[in-house]
Amino acid sequence: MLILLHMQDASASALGNVRAEIDRVDRQLVQEIAEREIWVRAAGKLKAMAPAVRDPDRVEQVVQRVRGIAAELDADADVVERTYRAMISAFIDLELGQQGFLDAPVIVPLTVADAGEVLTLQRAAYASEALIYSDPSLPPLVQTLPELVDELTNSVGHKAIRGTRLVGAVRSVIDGDTLRIGRLTVAPDLQGSGLGTALLAAAEADAGPDVTSAALFTGHLSADNLRLYERHGYVEERREDIKPGLTLVHLRKLLP
Numbered sequence: 001m002l003i004l005l006h007m008q009d010a011s012a013s014a015l016g017n018v019r020a021e022i023d024r025v026d027r028q029l030v031q032e033i034a035e036r037e038i039w040v041r042a043a044g045k046l047k048a049m050a051p052a053v054r055d056p057d058r059v060e061q062v063v064q065r066v067r068g069i070a071a072e073l074d075a076d077a078d079v080v081e082r083t084y085r086a087m088i089s090a091f092i093d094l095e096l097g098q099q100g101f102l103d104a105p106v107i108v109p110l111t112v113a114d115a116g117e118v119l120t121l122q123r124a125a126y127a128s129e130a131l132i133y134s135d136p137s138l139p140p141l142v143q144t145l146p147e148l149v150d151e152l153t154n155s156v157g158h159k160a161i162r163g164t165r166l167v168g169a170v171r172s173v174i175d176g177d178t179l180r181i182g183r184l185t186v187a188p189d190l191q192g193s194g195l196g197t198a199l200l201a202a203a204e205a206d207a208g209p210d211v212t213s214a215a216l217f218t219g220h221l222s223a224d225n226l227r228l229y230e231r232h233g234y235v236e237e238r239r240e241d242i243k244p245g246l247t248l249v250h251l252r253k254l255l256p
């Protein structure tokens with residue numbers, strides 16, 4: 001019994017020593033983060049627009065660089081990457097807040113790294129469509145994460161972000177002279193505030209010079225969606241019966 005107590009004391013004191021070292025390193029880290037903040041604030045003053053603050057290319061550049069440093073120092077590169085992504089996201093909020101941009105959604109390119117959040121958003125937003133068609137297994141609701149990752153790898157897209165939150169997304173692919181737009185999605189609590197329209201415009205802007213029209217589809221009972229698309233110049237092209245109770249309305253818009 002006495003030996004056991006002695007061993008417990010010894011391991012408690014060893015853990016105490018290790019924790020003291022972690023506390024010491026934490027102090028150094030916070031000092032370094034404080035210095036990073038000075039430079040981030042300085043960079044923020046040089047950027048006039050929110051998209052310049054949310055510069056995804058620059059984020060990837062920083063992440064790849066610190067992964068390289070982690071490899072040199074024999075540290076776990078995944079831990080370093082995750083720590084950096086969280087830190088960069090917090091600094092982006094700081095910069096946006098500093099410039100009064102935080103509440104205004106910004107539209108930036110979608111990346112494969114957004115797949116998890118896009119899937120969550122998609123499932124929340126398309127629940128209303130499931131109710132319209134009494135069908136919980138509509139494709140956007142049953143799409144899996146690997147399928148979405150694959151789709152994002154082969155398409156371009158845009159996302160709307162408010163603060164750190166993903167509040168909207170759209171994807172598109174170029175198919176000959178047609179830009180095929182799909183999965184226009186806005187967070188349920190922000191629908192009706194113009195985000196869908198802004199994302200649709202961002203998707204259309206992706207069409208290169210060889211693209212002459214944009215095409216998309218929605219269900220025949222989705223009156224709100226049809227009104228949105230028609231208001232923005234889309235014209236019904238054809239109907240496609242999918243199953244009893246669901247017909248897809250294909251619409252097309254000539255691009256300038």
Ligand SMILES: CC(C)(COP(=O)(O)OP(=O)(O)OC[C@H]1O[C@@H](n2cnc3c(N)ncnc32)[C@H](O)[C@@H]1OP(=O)(O)O)[C@@H](O)C(=O)NCCC(=O)NCCS
Nearest residue numbers: 125184185186191192193194195196197218224225227228
């Ligand atoms: C469709 C959707 C992307 C539109 O985005 P939004 O930000 O709500 O749209 P906007 O604010 O830019 O434009 C408003 C118009 O969108 C349409 N709309 C579609 N669903 C809507 C909703 N739930 N709330 C408000 N407007 C909606 C209406 O035509 C509305 O115009 P109105 O004022 O005449 O009613 C969004 O409502 C959504 O994510 N819906 C669920 C998923 C879905 O059905 N996606 C489209 C698949 S084809």
